[in-house]
Amino acid sequence: PRTIYLKDYQEPDYWIDQTDLTFHLGEDHTDVIAVLQVRLNKSKQHEHLPNLVLDGTDMQLLSVSIDNQSIDSNQYTVTTENLSLPVSKEQFVVTINTRIKPQENTSLEGLYRSNDMFCTQCEAEGFRKITYYLDRPDVMAKFSTTIIADPKKYPVMLSNGNLVADEHLADGLRKVKWEDPFKKPCYLFALVAGDLACVDDEFITQSGRKVALKLFTEAANVDKCAHALLSLKRSMKWDEDVYGREYDLDIFMIVAVDHFNMGAMENKGLNIFNSSCVLAKPETATDGTYQRIEAIVAHEYFHNWSGNRVTCRDWFQLSLKEGFTVFRDAEFSADMNSRPVKRIEDANFLRTMQFPEDAGPTSHPVRPASYIEISNFYTLTVYEKGAEVVRMIHNIVGKAGFRKGSDLYFSRHDGQAVTTEDFVKAMEEANNVDLTQFRRWYTQSGTPVVHVSDNYDAANKRYTLTVKQKCPPTPGQIEKAPFHIPFAVGLIDSLGNDMPLDEQGNTTLVLDIKEAEQTFTFNNINEQPLPSLARDFSAPIKIEYPYTRDQLMFLMSHDNDGFNRWDAGQKLAVDIIKELVEHQRAGMTLTLDERLVTAYKSLLTSASLDKAMLAKMLALPSEDYIAEECDVIYPLSIHVARDFVRRTLAVKLHKQFKACYAANNIEKVYQPTADDIAERSLKNICLSYLTLADEQGIELSWQQYQQANNMTDRFSALSILENAVSVKARDYAEQALASFYQQWQHDVQMIEQWLSVQAGGEYTDLEKIHQLMQHEAFDMKNPNKVRALIGVFANRNKVHFHRDDGAGYAFLADQVLVLNRLNPQMASRLLTPITRWKRYDETRGALMKEQLQRIMKEKDLSKDVYEIVSKSLQ
């Protein structure tokens, strides 16, 4: 497989100005006619007219003509990847007739079937499975789409833009035509045809235009659309208020499909969503699902400007639209819900999931320099770290400055395909700042580590912070130049108050770290302070500062920064659990540092925390986060140590958890509001501790499972029971799972949850996983089910996935090899846990590596899997 480099980027030889597509949708095959108006790119030097080389795979070429002159097959060349046509004019019309088989397309790229409907996914390079084309985002054309199909089977026939024609043909077929007035790259093309119900709504834009909103789904789901539509209207309003961006078509459509590789796709005017990311009602969706839907609907909607109106020049620039849009949706969610909690969740996610990626074999910069398969670069680095980089710019130029920068960016580049450099330049020029050094965040991979030491000079009332930054070597990048790190710092006095740090009395200052080593001095500091570092997670870095456990307890109750207050608790718990891991490995009896009990007790009894924060602070760091903090990962020891801490807290603070549960177990009509979500999360974390304490807790969970009037409470109880050890709990869990299946077997979203709660269950061994794979509810061709069963098992079921004999790893490799043929994108994503083999103890590392080597020997390895496995073995 060939590596593609950013440094080799060149404009295309030809542009396409207009693309007219006609689809004859059939039960055996689909015929596609593409009429392309092609024009020579005169900004490039040409000695003679180069061949027109179009991308295309997995299709049958029926005929080609240029300017209505049929081209004989000995005049063009077709390979498995291209069609190369001779050219004799600077401007001409190509007509291409191809045949594809959507019914056999299990890759879920291009045109494919999901249940009884046709749908598409073209990002990044799926359009080349529909017709021969210049499948690259810098080629932008106006599109029309004509769909011809049987109206009885496909009463709904959709594409981008506006419906301009609709007629019944003599042969009983129906023909509709859609026109998109905005030019776009082909990755934003979409087509849907099926027997779908529609839920309608509308939005009036700031300039008074009425936009029809339509959510299409299978008829059984019409009662699950309200939340997505509400989220859509809120997003449309928010983008007007915060960014001045108005929607630009008269219709905005969302279609829910069950088979989808990603979460959703921002096709112009016709978003296609994974049904799990759009459908919800209280009986079937948890608070987490409600919030995820709100965020993803917003994300895809925001892409209409950050992605569609202004798009990417090439796929190395993916973070231009994704990092920026994740930042936009995160701010939207923060405005709709609890801002500090959203920040904690995002930073925690980044540290737990992206930091390991950045330290692993597939580490890459936010703007990668090379790839083999672009689908492998829809990563946490491009999305989440990319969003942190945009957030840092936001923090450097301020809210108003950021708006000036985004206004300039959108107006300057509307209708263009641009680069991350163009984005940074707009921010620089609008604000008159110099982001030269800051640009390294786009080109250097790895997580910087900032080591902090301090000194208090009492005689001169002077406090100094000395910071040293370094970034560990990552593949292809041994040496790193220093980053520009915005480092938000507060100083806390012995009473727990923030000290004023400048003449204006500011208590948080953003220090600009630019050197490898740098010292910052604070004057008029009356006593030895305790520093609060990188407040609100001001940069995606790791910090080293030798906090004692007592100091962390102090920060847990006093830091004025919500994020750091929470993080102090995490640090304290990680420190204690890591020590217990060592003790466990040494065969010692485990005892819990009483300070953690004291700290948790004061959380449970303090009146100063809101419920959302309290719920967050009562959750111990995850096993993944603890693993990330260990030099060598011993997954079973981590599991045992963390479990021991949870049980000890549960017993010692039984009274407090019980009181807190009772105080928050308030019966009310389900609403996914921030306050109610906080209350439920607090109640349910208390329940999880109570269940660990005694049989009464198990009875309480069983009772909650049976009486809950919403899925959040019911599912919490179910997963608590599924992970509880007693005979009684096992019995309840079994009863619950059986009745759950009985009741909800026809509800796709519920079955996904049913699979995932079992896959992650502490008592679900490999044999049980094999059984579930045979169950009628499972389907290897449905990515959501693969993720729910195999993905959850490999990522969350530490005990059984990491069993000593390596059978868990061999199982994963087996599934990757099956999916390598069916759906390469899914296959390569599923691999992640074993790519980190170097981080584990020697025995496990060797067992994982063995499986990677086995996969590598497979004959027909997809580019997707090949790239990940080969990089992991380097």
Ligand code: DPP
């Ligand atoms: N649909 C994916 C997203 O919105 C890729 N663009 O992130």
Ligand code: ZN
């Ligand atoms: Zn996106």
